[in-house]
Each structure stands twice: as structure tokens, then as C-alpha cells.
Amino acid sequence: MNNIKEAAAATEISEAILLNAFRLMGTAKAMSAIYEANSAFTSKYVHATSRGHEAIQIALGLQLGEQDFLSAYYRDDSILLSIGMQPYELMLQLMAKRDDPFSGGRLYYSHPSLNRPGMPKIPMQSSATGMQAIPATGVAMGIQYLEKQGLAVAETGNAPLVVCSLGDASVTEGEVAEAFQMAVLKKLPIVYLVQDNEWDISAHAREIRAMDASEYAEGFKGLEVRSIDGTDFITSYQTVREVFSKVRTERRPFLIHAKVPLLNHHTSGVRKEWYRDDLEEQQKRDPYPKFRNQLIDFGFSSDQLDQIISNCDATVQIDYNKAMAAEDPRPEDLYLHDFAPTPVTEEKGEREPAGKEKTVMVDCALLLSRN
Ligand SMILES: Cc1ncc(C[n+]2csc(CCOP(=O)(O)OP(=O)(O)O)c2C)c(N)n1
Numbered sequence: 001m002n003n004i005k006e007a008a009a010a011t012e013i014s015e016a017i018l019l020n021a022f023r024l025m026g027t028a029k030a031m032s033a034i035y036e037a038n039s040a041f042t043s044k045y046v047h048a049t050s051r052g053h054e055a056i057q058i059a060l061g062l063q064l065g066e067q068d069f070l071s072a073y074y075r076d077d078s079i080l081l082s083i084g085m086q087p088y089e090l091m092l093q094l095m096a097k098r099d100d101p102f103s104g105g106r107l108y109y110s111h112p113s114l115n116r117p118g119m120p121k122i123p124m125q126s127s128a129t130g131m132q133a134i135p136a137t138g139v140a141m142g143i144q145y146l147e148k149q150g151l152a153v154a155e156t157g158n159a160p161l162v163v164c165s166l167g168d169a170s171v172t173e174g175e176v177a178e179a180f181q182m183a184v185l186k187k188l189p190i191v192y193l194v195q196d197n198e199w200d201i202s203a204h205a206r207e208i209r210a211m212d213a214s215e216y217a218e219g220f221k222g223l224e225v226r227s228i229d230g231t232d233f234i235t236s237y238q239t240v241r242e243v244f245s246k247v248r249t250e251r252r253p254f255l256i257h258a259k260v261p262l263l264n265h266h267t268s269g270v271r272k273e274w275y276r277d278d279l280e281e282q283q284k285r286d287p288y289p290k291f292r293n294q295l296i297d298f299g300f301s302s303d304q305l306d307q308i309i310s311n312c313d314a315t316v317q318i319d320y321n322k323a324m325a326a327e328d329p330r331p332e333d334l335y336l337h338d339f340a341p342t343p344v345t346e347e348k349g350e351r352e353p354a355g356k357e358k359t360v361m362v363d364c365a366l367l368l369s370r371n
């Protein structure tokens, strides 16, 4: 690749990032394909993949830093790959293996929790949809508290943010409304990423909601929205770059509404053919050929891209075999990782408001009801 075209340069996304994103997209696609090809084995372990959602997920994952916090949901395996997790590591969780880095083989695929240097921090994720919204918003409130108290001083322009990733259907939940409310009230440094594939397992958007996430967000004054084609890597990367930069400097919430197709089964527990009549139409929106064509237009050669894809396929096959052979949890592991030790064992610092007498919350409530 010597003469990358002006069109590519105009995106202000480097060649290295474009090719890395393509490699990640090829990896996610190869993982989905190998799980499907071995479904008699893999479907014993409930899992969902990001097939169809890869472009927005990779665009976002590549721009998270180690200062950030991520609440990813079960469909976010491309986000996990793009923060640097290896296919082998994700497969360890798929197959409930002992060395699964997220949960030691206890939780389903793509249920991450991570505190690893160089990567965003991931609080443990629930399988219950939408339940990440309030804790993730709480993390953003924690960041704001540390900044207000002068307990955390961030590098200018690179202050931490929280990403809370949600499916379109989960946004209809009350939990999510509460989280949005607090984010706009307190102007928290959080980005809600809503991946809108129009499906809520087998219920279509027209059966479960009267509006989409961007229309809904209009009711939350101060929640700025970007509604985009989440299958377009370039648009997705540029939107995430702009939004992250604003949140890192202006410290206020955003919502990115990314429209995507769902190209795989909802999870391994159901078959899309049973209830969907939009498969052909959604297939046309596959982000992978779209990105490949863009790269060809930019001047990358098809040989170079094909080479990347065959490396992805080979790596994924090797990792799959390695994960199959990895050790299962041992019975005694049941007693490990109950609670993480906390460094905070006593109260220090100034309570708010300063100088006031300490009062237990229940006493405050009793006092109120008496008066
Ligand atoms: C609180 C809760 N209700 C219902 C379910 C069952 N459930 C699992 S996934 C899902 C659909 C979620 O759709 P969406 O949020 O759009 O995400 P998608 O799977 O389409 O990416 C439902 C209803 C659940 N896990 N948790």
C-alpha cells in the first residue's frame, strides 16, 4: 500500500487503524462462523455473537483507553476483541473453561469483567438486559465525584468516560429511563451506545416500542444524540471520535444510536429462520463486504485484504482447538473469587455537607414522616 487515495486520507483514520479494524472484523466473522459450523457442540453453551454489529463495535472499542470504563452486553464480542482481548480468551468463556479471564468459567460467553492494565475497566455484567444502565451511570457519577473533590486529575482532553452498551429493546426498560434521567441531571461523562437491530429476540420493534432510541432520547434534555448507520466503519469511527472528544472535554452525556442488522441467530438457543422474514433484506446490510469495498476504493489491494482474512481464519481455528483442549474448572475452584478484597476499610475525608452531624438515612426518613 503506497498510494493511499485522498478519500482515505480525508477520513483522518490512519492506514494502520483501517487495516486493524478489517482484521478485527474478519476475526469476529470467523469466530461466528466456527461457532456455527460446530453448533452441535457450541450451542450447549448459550452464546450470542456480534455478526452485523461489528463496524460500530470495533469503531468504539478501538477508541477506548485504559482510563475508561465499559459496560458491554452479551452481543459485544467485537468490542471485546477491539480492546485487545484474544479470540482464545473469549472462547475460554464460551466453553466455560477454568482460565476464562472474565469469570473463571462461571458465566456465559461475552459476559465480561476485567481489571487489566492497558485496557478499559469492565464491571461484572448481568445477563438481565438493561441492568448495566444504572451501575454504569453510577460509575460516571463516581468519576465526576473524584474530579469534583480533586481526587483524580485527568490529562487534559483525555479524561475518563464510561460507555454503556445497550440493545434497542432494552432501552424500553424503566431502569434505562432512570439512568438517562440521572445522566442528564448531573451532566455525567457517559456515552450510551444503542445498537438498534430492531429485534427483541423474536419480537420486532413495531411490536414493542412506539419510537426508536434517538426519538426517545429527545425527552431527556441534555442528552445529545448521534443517529448513524452502524454498519459503516468510517462513519462509526468518526462519530465515536467526535463524541468521545466532546465527553472527554465537556463532561456531559451522549447517546449514539447505531442502526445495524442482526445477521446471526439471536442466541445459540434459537434459530432465526423460525420467526424472521427480514433475513434477506438485513443480509444486504452486512458491514463486512461494505468495509472491504471501501478499502478497495481507498487503494488497498484485494490480495492484501484476502491475506488478512486467511490469517484471521487460521488464528481462529488454532484458538478454537486450543480452547477445546483447555482445562475445565476444578471442583475446588467453586470456593475461589467470592469477593475481591477491598483496599477501603475505613472512612476518611470530609462528609458532605461539611461540618454537619452524621445522621443515619433511616432516621432522616423517620424525622420527615414525623414532621
Ligand atoms: C430483564 C430481562 N428481560 C428479558 C430477558 C430475556 N432477553 C434476553 S435477550 C432479550 C432481547 C434483548 O434485545 P435487545 O436489547 O434489542 O438486544 P439484542 O439481543 O437485539 O442485541 C430478551 C428479551 C432478559 N435477559 N432480561
Ligand SMILES: [Mg+2]
Pocket (backbone or CB within 6 Å): 167, 168, 169, 195, 196, 197, 198, 199, 200, 201
Ligand atoms: Mg435488538
